Every structure is written in structure tokens, then in C-alpha cells.
Amino acid sequence: MALIPKNHPRAKSLFIREKLIDGFDDGIVAKEGLLAHGRGEAFDYLLGEKTTHIAKNAIKAASAALLLAKNSVISVNGNIAALSAKEIVKLARIVHAKIEVNLFYTNDIRKRNIVKLLKKNGAKEVLGLDLKLQKRIPKLDSARRVVDKDGIFSADVVLVPIEDGDRTIALKKFGKKVITFDLNPLSRTAQTAHITIVDNATRGMSELVVCCSRLSSKNETVLKKILRGFDNKNNLRMNILEIKKNLSRRASHV
Amino acid sequence: MALIPKNHPRAKSLFIREKLIDGFDDGIVAKEGLLAHGRGEAFDYLLGEKTTHIAKNAIKAASAALLLAKNSVISVNGNIAALSAKEIVKLARIVHAKIEVNLFYTNDIRKRNIVKLLKKNGAKEVLGLDLKLQKRIPKLDSARRVVDKDGIFSADVVLVPIEDGDRTIALKKFGKKVITFDLNPLSRTAQTAHITIVDNATRGMSELVVCCSRLSSKNETVLKKILRGFDNKNNLRMNILEIKKNLSRRASHV
Numbered sequence: 001m002a003l004i005p006k007n008h009p010r011a012k013s014l015f016i017r018e019k020l021i022d023g024f025d026d027g028i029v030a031k032e033g034l035l036a037h038g039r040g041e042a043f044d045y046l047l048g049e050k051t052t053h054i055a056k057n058a059i060k061a062a063s064a065a066l067l068l069a070k071n072s073v074i075s076v077n078g079n080i081a082a083l084s085a086k087e088i089v090k091l092a093r094i095v096h097a098k099i100e101v102n103l104f105y106t107n108d109i110r111k112r113n114i115v116k117l118l119k120k121n122g123a124k125e126v127l128g129l130d131l132k133l134q135k136r137i138p139k140l141d142s143a144r145r146v147v148d149k150d151g152i153f154s155a156d157v158v159l160v161p162i163e164d165g166d167r168t169i170a171l172k173k174f175g176k177k178v179i180t181f182d183l184n185p186l187s188r189t190a191q192t193a194h195i196t197i198v199d200n201a202t203r204g205m206s207e208l209v210v211c212c213s214r215l216s217s218k219n220e221t222v223l224k225k226i227l228r229g230f231d232n233k234n235n236l237r238m239n240i241l242e243i244k245k246n247l248s249r250r251a252s253h254v
Numbered sequence: 255m256a257l258i259p260k261n262h263p264r265a266k267s268l269f270i271r272e273k274l275i276d277g278f279d280d281g282i283v284a285k286e287g288l289l290a291h292g293r294g295e296a297f298d299y300l301l302g303e304k305t306t307h308i309a310k311n312a313i314k315a316a317s318a319a320l321l322l323a324k325n326s327v328i329s330v331n332g333n334i335a336a337l338s339a340k341e342i343v344k345l346a347r348i349v350h351a352k353i354e355v356n357l358f359y360t361n362d363i364r365k366r367n368i369v370k371l372l373k374k375n376g377a378k379e380v381l382g383l384d385l386k387l388q389k390r391i392p393k394l395d396s397a398r399r400v401v402d403k404d405g406i407f408s409a410d411v412v413l414v415p416i417e418d419g420d421r422t423i424a425l426k427k428f429g430k431k432v433i434t435f436d437l438n439p440l441s442r443t444a445q446t447a448h449i450t451i452v453d454n455a456t457r458g459m460s461e462l463v464v465c466c467s468r469l470s471s472k473n474e475t476v477l478k479k480i481l482r483g484f485d486n487k488n489n490l491r492m493n494i495l496e497i498k499k500n501l502s503r504r505a506s507h508v
Contacts, residue, residue, distance in 0.1 A: 017289060031275055032275070034285060035271060035289070036292060037289060038289040038290060038295070039292040039293065039299075040292075040296075042292070042295075186505075233508055236508050237508050240501050244501050247440075247501075248498070254440075
């Protein structure tokens with residue numbers, strides 16, 4: 001990729017993009033992942049390219065849910081691995097979550113590359129590679145339903161950063177508490193998940209690590225209270241309002 | 255790419271995406287082109303994935319400008335070639351425009367692949383390959399400023415479907431009348447161009463071909479009147495309003 005001029009109005013977003021493209025060149029990110037990132041960029045742009053206070057509320061609720069979970073799993077795809085490998089490992093350590101590689105466009109070489117990257121960043125165990133442990137999520141087509149018996153299949157809480165709508169719906173029907181990152185507050189994933197963090201996953205994962213670390217000393221009562229105080233539908237509506245507000249502000253300069 | 259279920263709520267958008275990915279596999283589209291397409295998809299989604307009456311107004315003005323031009327050029331990059339090669343050739347024929355391959359991320363092999371694709375679709379001459387004819391757009395950095403002496407360099411009207419902000423600004427400063435496709439009504443390209451068609455380029459190019467064909471029998475007075483009646487800033491504002499309206503409509507279902 002060409003050098004990014006430091007004075008470019010959107011340099012930070014371009015640096016993240018470069019990181020993703022490096023991930024593609026390293027066999028971590030799928031072609032479709034580049035497209036998905038582009039979609040995210042557009043919504044991030046409309047949200048002001050910052051972690052809003054609305055997203056921070058969702059991150060707080062997600063932290064409580066992860067800390068309260070008995071058996072949580074972080075589902076890792078190419079994009080989140082390329083952008084936040086270090087944060088995934090940190091988060092797993094703090095909330096005692098398992099890590100499972102689970103790809104929408106399944107591909108064994110890419111899976112192995114992702115596992116390697118996570119281990120390089122300190123992960124001890126990464127699920128999702130062992131064919132003998134493959135189980136299927138009910139009510140979902142094709143390869144996309146395959147998950148690890150000891151991972152997503154038996155989890156109570158699943159963090160699926162950047163996920164497909166059909167899979168999110170199937171996971172929810174299968175009784176999982178679903179936490180997701182999705183920059184489009186109108187997407188089926190955003191609408192379906194129990195907790196939707198409408199934020200750039202790169203920024204949001206760092207924020208989630210900090211928040212989980214901060215709340216890890218709190219007792220169950222406090223965490224449950226945080227969770228009860230969170231309303232996902234309302235949070236999504238506030239995100240839509242935020243986009244509308246930004247559009248109005250910018251439209252006045254046109 | 256995986257098979258697209260026909261009942262998928264956004265099947266049409268996924269088919270276009272697949273066409274672009276094929277273009278990538280064929281060495282036509284750049285990695286950055288996949289990301290750019292993703293950004294476009296997000297805005298298209300917010301605009302309702304249809305050519306709005308607002309976009310149709312811009313297309314009408316663009317048709318008039320192209321038909322009035324003395325020396326128009328269609329600037330072709332990887333994305334528009336992969337999605338609309340046939341329409342580019344048709345449009346060039348109707349409005350007597352030249353075709354020039356001009357890439358943001360320059361790459362000789364990709365350039366040749368694009369020329370081959372355009373010729374396969376009926377183009378007689380494609381500019382942009384001859385090193386001896388290379389000229390530079392003033393006030394623009396690096397490889398991105400190189401254009402063809404007989405093409406963009408000497409054109410009065412340039413259609414740049416999907417363009418970078420810096421280049422659009424430089425082209426305008428260089429005295430060109432710039433027509434662009436940009437799904438983000440807030441982008442620098444959208445704000446800078448003389449006529450911005452806020453529409454998916456795949457749909458918009460077909461519409462532009464039809465409109466140019468319809469208006470090609472009109473005389474100069476009629477075409478100039480159409481052009482005078484078009485206000486780009488106002489058109490952009492209406493697009494922003496359209497996005498806000500769609501957000502409100504959808505938010506009520508959340």
C-alpha cells in the first residue's frame with residue numbers, strides 16, 4: 001500500500017486499513033474480510049471515528065457478562081485476528097475465556113495462520129482446529145455451523161466480534177448469550193445479539209480489555225446490576241441517533 | 255465465494271460483490287478496491303440500495319455535460335472496469351468520449367488486464383498505457399498525477415467513477431469539469447466534483463447510458479438548460495436527508 005501522508009484527514013483509519021491489508025498478505029484475512037472492513041469504515045466514519053459514550057455503555061455491559069460467564073468463548077475470525085491479536089489474548093486471560101478460531105469462509109491454511117498469530121501473541125490454547133472435536137450448531141447451513149465441542153458448542157457466553165447475521169441468530173436460538181462488535185446498528189447481527197458494541201473492533205477491543213480489568217475485582221451483585229441496567233435495543237437506537245446527529249452537523253457545512 | 259442464497263435479504267448487493275471479487279481474482283481489482291467497495295456498500299445500504307430520484311437528477315445533469323463536452327474522457331479504474339466494462343464502452347460510443355485507464359494504485363499488469371477487458375467488451379482505443387504520452391496533473395503528488403496527454407490531460411470534461419479526494423481536487427484546479435460516482439455524499443470527492451452521482455456505480459452507469467442515449471437527440475440549448483438547473487451542493491444535501499430519512503424509518507423498527 002502507498003505511504004499514508006500524516007496530514008491526511010483520516011490517517012488513523014488508513015493505518016488500521018493498512019494493518020488489515022498486511023493481514024491479507026499474510027494469509028490471515030479473507031478477500032471478503034477486506035470488503036467487510038470497508039463497510040465498517042463507512043459506519044465508523046458516520047459515527048465520528050471515536051468510541052462514543054454509547055459504545056462505552058455497551059462495553060461495560062459486555063465486560064460484566066464476560067466476567068459473570070461460567071464458560072465464555074472468544075470467537076476469532078481473520079479480521080479481528082489481524083487487528084487485535086494481542087487484545088484477544090489479554091481479554092481471554094482476564095475473563096478466563098477460551099479462544100476459538102471460527103471462520104465464515106472456512107479455510108484450513110488461514111485457520112492455521114490465525115492460530116499461529118494468536119500463539120505468537122501469547123495464547124496458550126486455541127480451539128477450532130481439531131476435526132475430532134467438531135460439532136454443529138443446529139438450524140444453520142453448511143460449513144458455517146461447525147464449532148468446537150469444548151468451545152462455542154458448550155459455551156454460555158460467546159463474544160463474536162464481527163459476525164454474520166445468520167450465525168448470530170443460530171447462536172442465540174441455540175441458547176448462547178451473544179456479544180458482538182458491529183459498526184452497523186441496523187444489521188441483523190446488531191439487532192439479534194444480546195449486547196452489541198457499535199464500535200470499531202480495534203478501538204473497542206482495547207477498551208473492553210481495560211474495562212474488564214477494571215471490573216474484575218467487583219462481586220457478582222455489582223456485575224449483575226450493570227447487566228440489568230443495559231438495554232441493547234435502546235443502545236442501538238442511540239447509535240442511530242448519533243449517526244443522524246453527525247449527518248446533520250456535517251450537512252450544514254456542505 | 256460461497257453460493258449466495260436467493261432468499262438472502264440483500265442478494266443483489268451480494269451478486270455485485272461477487273462480481274468484484276471475480277475481478278480481483280482476474281487481476282483487475284486492487285486489494286484497496288475491495289475495501290473501497292465495502293465502504294460503498296455501506297452507504298448504498300443506507301440509501302436503500304436503489305437509484306433514487308435524487309441520483310437520477312444528477313445523472314441527467316451528467317448526461318447533459320457529457321453530451322455538451324468537446325473532449326470528454328471516461329477515467330477507468332479496476333472497480334468500475336470489473337463492474338461496468340460493457341457500460342463504459344457503450345457510454346463512450348454514445349457521447350464520443352475517450353476511455354483512459356487511470357489507476358490510483360498504479361500497476362502495469364493490472365492496467366493491461368483492464369485494457370484487455372475493455373477491448374473484449376468492444377472498446378476500440380484505450381488510453382493510459384503509452385509511456386511516451388504520459389503527462390502530469392499539476393499540484394498532485396507521486397504516481398497518482400500521471401495522465402495521458404491525449405486523454406485526461408487535454409479533456410474538458412472527465413468522468414471519474416469512484417475517485418480519490420486529492421485527485422478530484424487537483425483535476426478541478428486544473429480546469430476540468432469533473433463528474434463522479436460517489437456513494438458517500440460527505441466525501442471530499444463528492445463535495446469537490448461539479449456533478450456527483452450518489453449511486454452505486456453498477457446501477458448508475460446503466461442509468462447514465464440510458465439517459466445519454468435519450469438526450470443525445472436534444473440540441474445545445476436544451477442540454478445547457480438541464481445543466482444550469484442542476485445544483486450539486488443541493489443535490490448532496492438531499493442525499494444526506496435521504497440517508498437520515500432511511501435511518502429514522504429503520505430506527506422505528508428497532
